[in-house]
Amino acid sequence: MKILVLVKQIPDISAIKFDEKTKRIIRSGVKLLFNSYDKKAVEAAVQLSEKYGYETYAASMGPPDAAEILKDSMRMGINHGILLSDRNFAGSDTFVTSHILSALVNIINPDIVLTGKSSLDGETSQVPPETAWMSGYNFLSGVSGIEIMEKSVEVTRDEDDGISKYEVPLPAFFSVSEKINRARQIDPSVKIEDVEVYDSDITPWKGSQSPTEVADTFPLNSSRDNKFIDFNKFIEILHEAGHGSSGTHRDYIGEPETGDVFLGLAVDDPKISMEISSKIAESTHDKITVIGNIDPVKLQGMACHQYIYLEDYSNVSMAKYVAKYIKENPVRHVLAPSNLNGRDIMSFVAASLGLGLTADCVDIKMENGKMIQYKPSFGGGIIAVIKSKTDPDMATVRKGMFQVRFISRSFETTKIRSRASPEYRIIERKTLDSTLRPLDTPVIFGIGTGVMADDIPKIYGIAEKIGASVGATRRVVDMGRIPRQFQIGLTGVSVSPDLYIAVGISGSDNHIVGIRYAGRVIAINKNPEAPIFRHSDFGIVMDSHEFIGELCTHINH
Template sequence: MKIMVLVKQIPDVNAIKFDEKTKRIIRTGVKLLFNSYDKKAVEAAVRLSEKYKCETYVVSMGPVDASDILNDSMKMGINHAILLNDRNFAGADTYVTSRILSSLIMHINPDIVLSGKSSLDGETSQVPPETAEMAGYNFVSNVSSIEIMENSVIVSRDEDNGLRKLEVSLPALFSVSEKINRARQIDPYAKVENITIYDSGFTTWKGSDSPTEVIDTFSMNGTRNNKLITFQELLRIMNESRKPVQEEEHLTLGNPATEKIFLGLAVDDPRISLEISSKIAEIGGHRIIIIGNIAPSRLAGMACHKYIFLENSDNVSFSEYVENFIRKNKVSHVLAPSNLNGRDISSHIAASMGLGLTADCVDIKFENGKMIQYKPSFGGGIIAVIKSKTVPDMATVRKGMFKIKFTSKSYEVQNVRLEKSKYFQELETIPIDNRMHMLDTPIIFGIGTGVHINDISAILEIAGKINASVGATRRVVDMERIPRQFQIGITGMSISPELYIAIGLSGSDNHTVGIRYADKIIAVNRDPEANIFKHSDFGMVMDSHEFIEKLYDYVNR
């Protein structure tokens, strides 16, 4: 059995600088790193090889410098290394990168392909599913365990609400989660074999074929003006953040004269589905159709002309239905949610149809009939402005970026029952702790290592009483005090609540990149010099236990 791992060398995102005059990213002197998710994929391949006696390959597409991570992969135990290096590959976006990688996969013909779930510089999560679609491999994202059977693989997939165990037919490509393992230390004295270099001779795809283009870049200011407040002032800010919008915004949805369709995808999450439909309605000028897997009763007041409800769908059948819909109708634009399944589904559609796709956008504008897409990169500190060359153009959007507006006019509903793919069999679903809630509430508490383990139950109880949720830093998650689904930061989630209350955390760059889009941030730390205060609007110099005890008494008074 052959296992191939796709890896990427990335710049240290915390060291990246931006020249405001030239609008260029300054890479000079920036250390290059082994993308941490990919390193875990290499570790997973080596462990599988040790257990099942597999032949292993590692592949990277990039400059000669990328040989460093290929050497490291072989020192970890990989058998063969391949570097895809050619000037023709320069400027490749996710689509063309996936085309080149899939060409090599079909050339080597491995049984299993592994990759990290994303790269920390781009965070698109597009390359693994697009590569799988182009190579004809079954795909599962965010995998935390792998067991090889005779003609299939059993994997556990980390999802928003728990763990799903699946049996997947081979060949298959899996992107791995942060949870899958702890990569071994690299032996500097280990023997390294030769690296095979492939130029563009094995594929016709070039970077210039990319269906998306970056038309502008600008930097985001990552610091805030901290103001020290009292506990009573904190309660006032919390209460203001908890208040519902005084008056729901409504809009009138007319019937457009054009037959052109602006298509939205409603995947798993009603709130972001309503945000997407509202943004499409705000742009206007199109017939709005939403296709989704959410029951119509959970989308009351959604701004669209028609909702197509896909019953009994999985990612494969959902993607195939949307592809057929696009081919048969005059679809100009597609917006999807940037959640786990939304990213996978949109990537499969883009790969199958040859469409440009921009992931995880924080804003969408409309110019000359094209979507102008604003995407964070390099940890969120830099925004790339992207345009697609294809029709329809596609983007996934981050939750919490658009205001929800309702319409009083009922939309037409079409129910479609689909058949799930025969290549995936669901074996088991394990829910997470029922005290944990998705990080989409108006108030989110962030737990750092300064919070004692005995105080976590109190925070969860407080959150439950005020309709808030609880996340944590990577170190807290590594200590297994909070499930990994609730990790906030560069290797976790990015959040955008009304109010983020950071308790007992230092404020490392790896964490603060995940809270840039919070409306207000309050930091609670007994160290007045803690870095988190530089990234907060308000602060309290206070012991975490004392703060939690005082807040607990307040909500239980």
């Protein structure tokens, strides 16, 4: 029995610089690190090996220096290290990278493949599902617990709306969530022999065959011009927040002026599905078709001509349907949500059709018949402008990037019911407390470690009265005070409210990444030198406990 872990060496994103003149990222002198998510996958593999006696492999694709993270993996307890290194691999995007990695999977033929949920430099989350698809392995993302049975694996999966348990037949491929474990310390004194090196003899795929290309890059300035205010001014700004943000009405979308289709996907979340269809309606004169797993009743007013409702479809069966639709119809562009299942479905489609896919975009624009995609990278500080070389071009987009535009006309609906999925069986599902609002409200409170545990229920009470939602920093989530689905930041979610109220948050770079697209930010911190004020439009120098007390008094009166 074998377990293969795929790991990646990444640059220290906090040290990345951008040259304005050459439009290039400066990597010289930047320390290379073991991607922290992949380190957790290594830990999971070692723990499974210790419990079940599996033989373990770690593999990485990169230059010779990447051998160091393989040696570190072996210092943690992995039995074998394999480096995929060849100049022909340079410049590989997620699609080609997945082809190269799948070639190795087929050589090693492991029972289980593990990897982190994403790499912190790119954050696409596409390589695991694409590699699994190309390798013919059953796949689930966001896995936080693994128990091995005789011919299957029982896994716990952290989902956008709760936690589920699945039985997955072997062979299986999982990307693990950061919640799965705490990786052990690496002892640098342990001597490791050189790792095995594989070159391009294992696959015909080369980086030059990548179906996407980076057309441009530019820095995203995350600093704001902070102005210190008093509590009364804060109340004034709070009352102004959210006006006009619930969406605008548009009486109609015109009849298609071409024979082509701009395809949208509606996956799990009605709000982002409406955002996507609205953006498409603003961008095209093609026929707008949306394929999704959301009851059409929850999508009333969606800007599209046709909605195909796939009831009880798994990610794999939905991907197969979407791929079939693309083959049989003149689809020019595809846009889908960058949520947990949306990313997996689109990755499966890209892998099955050989198409380029850009993940986690913050904007798209149409240029000469192509969809130009704007994607954050390196912690969100740099925006890459990406074009697809293949047709249709495809992208997933972050929630909250586009304004919803409702239409009064009804779209045509086709309902298709699926058969049971053979890829996995759902054993148990627990949804989040329904009283907790999703992080898509006009006003969001962000809770940091400066907020006392006893004050958190008070913030929830305030949020309930004004129609706001509540998120938190990673440290607060790690303390168990807020569900992990409400973690805001680099390792959580990005939010884009009209107003973000940061209470007791110090302002680490990891958190700032998640609030870059907020309309306005107000920070409350008793330390006037706190970094959060550099990333705020307004600031109040005040103890969090006192601020929450005053706000409760005001709201209750």
